[in-house]
Structures are given as C-alpha cells and as structure tokens.
Amino acid sequence: MTLIGRADLHIHTTASDGRYTVQEILQHLQTRHPHLDVIAITDHDVLDASLWAYEHQSRYNFEVVPGVEVSSRGGHILALWVTTPIPMNMPLAETVQAIHEAGGLALLAHPFHLEFDVVRANALRYLTQPQVLVESGLDGIEVHNSGILTPACNWVARVVAQRLGMAAIGCSDAHTLNAIGTGVTRWAGRSAASLRTAIMTNTTTAEGTAWNISDYIEYLQTELFSQEKPSLASMSSSANAPSAPQSGVLPF
Ligand SMILES: [Zn+2]
Numbered sequence: 001m002t003l004i005g006r007a008d009l010h011i012h013t014t015a016s017d018g019r020y021t022v023q024e025i026l027q028h029l030q031t032r033h034p035h036l037d038v039i040a041i042t043d044h045d046v047l048d049a050s051l052w053a054y055e056h057q058s059r060y061n062f063e064v065v066p067g068v069e070v071s072s073r074g075g076h077i078l079a080l081w082v083t084t085p086i087p088m089n090m091p092l093a094e095t096v097q098a099i100h101e102a103g104g105l106a107l108l109a110h111p112f113h114l115e116f117d118v119v120r121a122n123a124l125r126y127l128t129q130p131q132v133l134v135e136s137g138l139d140g141i142e143v144h145n146s147g148i149l150t151p152a153c154n155w156v157a158r159v160v161a162q163r164l165g166m167a168a169i170g171c172s173d174a175h176t177l178n179a180i181g182t183g184v185t186r187w188a189g190r191s192a193a194s195l196r197t198a199i200m201t202n203t204t205t206a207e208g209t210a211w212n213i214s215d216y217i218e219y220l221q222t223e224l225f226s227q228e229k230p231s232l233a234s235m236s237s238s239a240n241a242p243s244a245p246q247s248g249v250l251p252f
C-alpha cells in the first residue's frame with residue numbers, strides 16, 4: 001500500500017494564538033506548500049477561521065477539513081470534520097462523545113507534552129492506564145507534534161498508539177507559516193474523505209521534523225504581543241472562546 005497523501009491537520013491562526021490570519025496561511029499553502037493534499041485549521045476552542053477556510057477551499061489546490069482544538073479536562077482534543085462548537089472543560093470521554101455527536105472524529109493531541117500543564121496532569125494517567133484512551137472512544141492519537149520540545153514525548157505517544165492499536169496522525173501544530181507541513185499524516189489516498197476512512201481503519205502513518213528555532217522565536221513574539229492587549233479569541237462572540245494565552249505557558 002503506497003501512502004501517497006500528505007495532510008497537516010493541526011494549524012493555528014490569529015483566531016487563537018497563531019501568528020498569521022487564515023487568509024495568509026491559505027495563500028502561503030497555495031504558493032509554497034503544494035505537496036499538502038489536505039489541511040485543517042484547528043484553533044483553540046474557536047471555529048471561525050477554520051470555517052472560513054472550509055467555506056473557501058474551492059479557491060485553493062488542497063482540501064480543507066473543518067476542525068478545532070478542544071480544551072478538555074483530559075487534554076487537548078483535535079475535533080476534525082466538525083462545524084459546530086464543542087464545549088470546553090469537559091472530561092475526555094464526554095468531549096469525545098460531543099465530537100462524535102457533531103459528526104466529527106476525535107484525536108488526542110500531544111498526549112505526553114510535559115511542558116504543558118493540562119497535558120502533564122493527564123500524562124501519567126495515560127501512561128499507567130492507557131486503556132482509558134481506548135475506552136474514551138478516541139479515534140486516534142497525535143504521535144508526531146512538531147512543536148513539542150522533548151522528542152521523547154512523541155516517541156512515547158507513538159508506542160502507546162501502537163500498543164493500543166489506535167490510529168496515528170502527525171501534525172505541525174504550526175503557529176507560524178514556516179512550521180506548516182513540518183508534521184504530516186500519510187495515507188493511501190489524496191482526498192479528505194479517504195483520509196477520514198484511513199483514520200477510522202487505522203491505516204495512517206505519522207512523520208515529520210521539529211519546528212525551526214525561528215518558529216519558536218516568532219511564536220514567543222506573538223505571546224509577548226498578546227499580553228499587551230486582549231487576544232482576538234477573547235474578543236470573540238463565541239461562548240466557548242478561550243481566555244488569552246497564559247503568561248509563561250507554551251503554545252500547542
Ligand atoms: Zn494543544
């Protein structure tokens with residue numbers, strides 16, 4: 001089976017804590033990243049930019065999956081193929097159920113990213129009780145996250161996914177233009193529909209590299225800027241809009 005498709009399913013915009021607007025990102029992809037067949041804009045708890053990308057995808061030479069990165073009590077959950085808000089701060093299984101009821105797939109992002117408070121709080125539980133991940137109904141795990149600072153965290157996620165027989169995805173978690181495509185999911189197809197089938201049948205693979213140091217610097221500049229004025233997300237009319245990024249907390 002030849003894995004011809006390339007998808008980056010975890011990209012942030014200025015709608016949450018990303019550095020660039022959705023329009024800038026899509027134009028960048030159109031001109032600089034023709035090798036991505038499918039992308040997803042997954043801002044923290046806001047769908048606005050993702051839905052804009054989804055609705056305007058015919059302008060571009062790649063497909064767009066609508067999605068959002070949901071802040072749950074069980075960590076960050078990538079909700080893909082959803083077009084309606086998913087409530088924040090619910091337990092893992094309830095979040096997964098809400099995503100499924102919205103017609104989407106639920107994938108656990110960077111499960112062992114120890115630099116991030118909410119994730120660290122759950123990492124030990126997922127290591128000692130990995131069956132929790134299967135029982136929650138998750139459709140897969142992000143086993144490559146390019147923004148992660150400790151590569152071993154990706155390695156642990158990959159081992160856990162393999163042992164549980166869960167689908168694996170690779171993503172950039174890009175907050176800058178240059179980071180887009182540094183993590184990809186591969187599958188035997190090129191369409192978003194075939195990608196969804198591949199995730200559901202556990203026939204995807206994940207690969208990628210790390211962010212460039214310039215991407216971390218550029219992101220930190222965004223963080224400093226966001227502390228000087230309210231973030232776009234906090235000004236959103238969405239009831240599920242997150243608060244501004246916390247000082248001293250890394251992205252993802
Ligand atoms: Zn995250």
Ligand SMILES: [Zn+2]
Pocket residue numbers: 010012069173251252
């Ligand atoms: Zn993220």
